[in-house]
Every structure is written in C-alpha cells, then in structure tokens.
Amino acid sequence: MFRIAPAHNDHQVAVRCGLGVGIPLLLLLAFGRIDLAIFASFGAFTGIYGRNEPHRQRFGHQVRAGALMLAVITAGALTSRLEPDAWGIVLGTSAVAGLGTLGTGFWRLRPTGSLFHIFAYAAISSVPNQPPLWQALLVAVGTVCFSLLLGLSGRLHPAHRTPWVKPERPRFTAAQRRTVWIDAGLYAVAAAVAGSIATLMGIGHNYWAMVAATVPLVGVGVRHRLYRGLHRILGTFAGLVLTALILLPGLDPWQMVLVIAVLQFGAEMLVIRQYALAQVVITPLALVSTELAHPSNSALLIKDRAVETVIGAAVGMAMVLIIHLRSRRIRSRLGPGTGSGQLPAPAAPRP
Numbered sequence: 001m002f003r004i005a006p007a008h009n010d011h012q013v014a015v016r017c018g019l020g021v022g023i024p025l026l027l028l029l030a031f032g033r034i035d036l037a038i039f040a041s042f043g044a045f046t047g048i049y050g051r052n053e054p055h056r057q058r059f060g061h062q063v064r065a066g067a068l069m070l071a072v073i074t075a076g077a078l079t080s081r082l083e084p085d086a087w088g089i090v091l092g093t094s095a096v097a098g099l100g101t102l103g104t105g106f107w108r109l110r111p112t113g114s115l116f117h118i119f120a121y122a123a124i125s126s127v128p129n130q131p132p133l134w135q136a137l138l139v140a141v142g143t144v145c146f147s148l149l150l151g152l153s154g155r156l157h158p159a160h161r162t163p164w165v166k167p168e169r170p171r172f173t174a175a176q177r178r179t180v181w182i183d184a185g186l187y188a189v190a191a192a193v194a195g196s197i198a199t200l201m202g203i204g205h206n207y208w209a210m211v212a213a214t215v216p217l218v219g220v221g222v223r224h225r226l227y228r229g230l231h232r233i234l235g236t237f238a239g240l241v242l243t244a245l246i247l248l249p250g251l252d253p254w255q256m257v258l259v260i261a262v263l264q265f266g267a268e269m270l271v272i273r274q275y276a277l278a279q280v281v282i283t284p285l286a287l288v289s290t291e292l293a294h295p296s297n298s299a300l301l302i303k304d305r306a307v308e309t310v311i312g313a314a315v316g317m318a319m320v321l322i323i324h325l326r327s328r329r330i331r332s333r334l335g336p337g338t339g340s341g342q343l344p345a346p347a348a349p350r351p
Contacts, residue, residue, distance in 0.1 A: 005273045013051040014268035016150045020047040022261030024143045025292070029253055035131055036139045037293040041260075042073055042120040043143030047150060048268070049109055054162035058151050064107045066144035072096060072117045073140045076124030077133055086206055089122055090195035093210050096121040098188030105180030108169065114187055115214050119286070122207030127294060186319065187214050194315040201311075204304050212236075212312025213319075222324045228275055229317040235279020236309040240302050243284040247291060247298040256292045260285060 021044035028036050046069055050061030079092055100114025130136060154160040172180075194213035198206035216229035246259055263285035270278035287301055 004277070007269075007273065008052055010269050010272065012154070013047075014265040016147075016153070017044070017047045017268045018261045018265035020044045020143070020147045020150050021264050022257060024139070024146060025257040025260060026254070028139070029257055033131075033135075033139075034253055035293060036136060037289070038124060038127065039073060039077075039136045039140040040143045041289045041293075042069060042116075042124070043140040044147055044264075045069055045116050045120070046144045047147035048111070048116070050151065051268070051272075054165070055152055055155050056162070056164045057167045059148065060167070061109065062148055062151050065109050066148065068100070068103045068107070068109070068117070069120065070137070070140055070144060072100065072120045073124060074137060076121040077130060077136050079121070079125035080127055080130050081133075083128065084125060086199045089125055090192065090199055090206060090210070092125060093118055093122040093195060093207055094188050094192040097191035097210065097214065098184040101184040101187040102180060105183060106172070111218070113183070113214055113218050115211055115218075118191060118207065118214065119211050122210065123290065126205070126207070183217070186217050186323075190214055190217060190316050190319050193319075194312040197311050197315065198308050201307075203307055203311075204300070205308065208305055209308035209312035209315070212309045213316040215313060216316035216320050222320055225320045226317050229313040229320075231276035232279060232313045233310055235276040236283050237306060238276075239280045239283025240306055242280060243287050243302055243305075244298075246284050246288060247302075253292060256288055260288055260292065263288065 021041060024040040024044065025034075025037055028034055028040060043066075046062050046066040049065035050058035053061060075092075075096065079088075082088070084092065097114050097118050100117035101112075103109070103117075104112050104114060124130075155162075190213040191210040194209040195206050198209035203209075212232055215232045216225045219225040219228055251259065263281045266281035267278055267285055270281065283305065287305060290296075291298065291301070
C-alpha cells in the first residue's frame, strides 16, 4: 500500500497520453461537436499501449491496439442503435470481455486483458441518440492516428530516436495459447456475474461493476491479485471525493477538457507504480469524461460508481480465491510436484 516503484520515464508517456486526449477534445469543443467526445476519449486509449518500447515496436504495438479499439468502438456504436436494455448490455459486454482478452493475448498487447474494451463498448452502447456512425468513426480513427503520431514523436529528437528494427515475435507454445483462452473465459465470466448482480440490484451504469470485476484477474500470484482488488476499492473511494470536488461546482466544457488532460497525465504517472493512487485520478477521469459528453446527476453518478466498484471488485476477488482453492485441492489429491496452484498469469502484467 505504501511502496511506490521507481519511475521509468513515466512523464514521457504521461505527456503523450495527456495530449492524445486533450487536443482532440479541444478541437471537438471548438467545432461545437462535444457530442462526439466519447469516441475521441476511447480512441485516445491507443496511446496507453507500448509505453516504453522502442519506436518501431511501439508503432506496431499501438497499431494493433488501435485496430482492436476501433473494432470495439464500432461494435458499441452499432449496438446502441439496437437500443439494448440493461441485460443486453451485460450480454454484449461479457462477449467483448472474452473476445478482447483473446485479442490482447494473441496480439501480445500490454496492458493485458480487456478492461479498456469493456469500458469502451459498454459506455458507447449505453448512449442513446448518437450522432451519425460515419462521424463517430471519423473522430475515433482520427484520434487513433493522432495517438500513433504522438508515439513516434520522440524520433524528431536525435537523442530520443531508437533504431527502426522489426521485433521478433516468437510463436506461442501450446501452454501459452491455453493460458490466453483461460484468461478470456475468466474475464467473460467475471464480467457477466458482476454485471448481472448490478442489473438485478437496479443500479445504473452496470458496466462499472463489470470493469471492476476484471481488475483482480491481472497479476502474478493470488496475493497480488487480491491486493489489486482492494486497491481498486480504496483508490476509487478516494477518487470519488476528488470527483465531487471537480463536478459539483459545475465547470464549463473547456475547463472539463483541461481537467481530463491533467487527470490522464496523472493516471499514466502513477498506474505502473501504485495502483491505488492511480485510481484516485482514474476515477474522476472516467466520470468527468462521461459527464462531458452526456451530463447527468453528478451525485447519483458518484453513488453508482461507489456501489458498483465494490460489487465488481468483490466478484473478481472471489473468483481468484475460488480458482486458487480449487487448484490447491487438485494439487493435494495428485501429490507434490504437480503445479504451483497459482492462476495462469500473463507475461509482464500491468500492476
């Protein structure tokens, strides 16, 4: 809870991500099309991937990440036109949770899992009366391309330029492929269970519970995964206090855009080093972004986020414990030397 790992040029990533979301949103505001903000915000998630890789590797990494995000954004926009109810969103988001995890796994994307894709699909599919599809996709594609350019911007400075060498990508082993499929199943089940509980309780924005449920599934070892769930809850509650301070006074749209850019900077500065502290800024980042595009009752929004985070994190941690205890029972029946009893862990997870 109190240890912060050393920085690895996090400020460079944070500046890129802050500009990647702030500039497109300011342009939309200037053109009077803030209704398209949600598509720019999720397209900007492309810049989160490949944070410290050399330029050639980062470009390939972000191209794959951007393509997957555009597919999710398109699916969410098309789903919205079907006017799904809460259960329809749970069903669609659970499918995206599994498919997104397969995509990040087999494309070797980091951060792993489908947390961003769950958030993007569910948030977009929940928005009624959307602008024309071609306009939404134009904004999303433009923001993805802008993120790619920012990812390459370091090549303009000779001191920061890295060799343009194509990376080697070794073939997956059978065990690695199996792990990716298991992870996809876990994400889909966790999202479905958490979303169903939130829907049965009649809480708005049921996808926040689905997002929170996937957080404990990333990490090495049971203890680390449980810590992530606790960090999500504690960080979210602190972040909701900050959210109230931002939203309740009532900011102008241009002020909200600047706040979003600053919060995105803070999120990338902290997310690798201390997840609970990162949630203090990620929570208002998500809620202010939602309010910018579609204003609502801020107090109700904050309350729903608090309740659903607890539901989702509890579901995720319960899954981690159930699988761990089941593995221990199997190992005890088979005898020593039959496995570690740990959940399958993706390589180089995001803390």
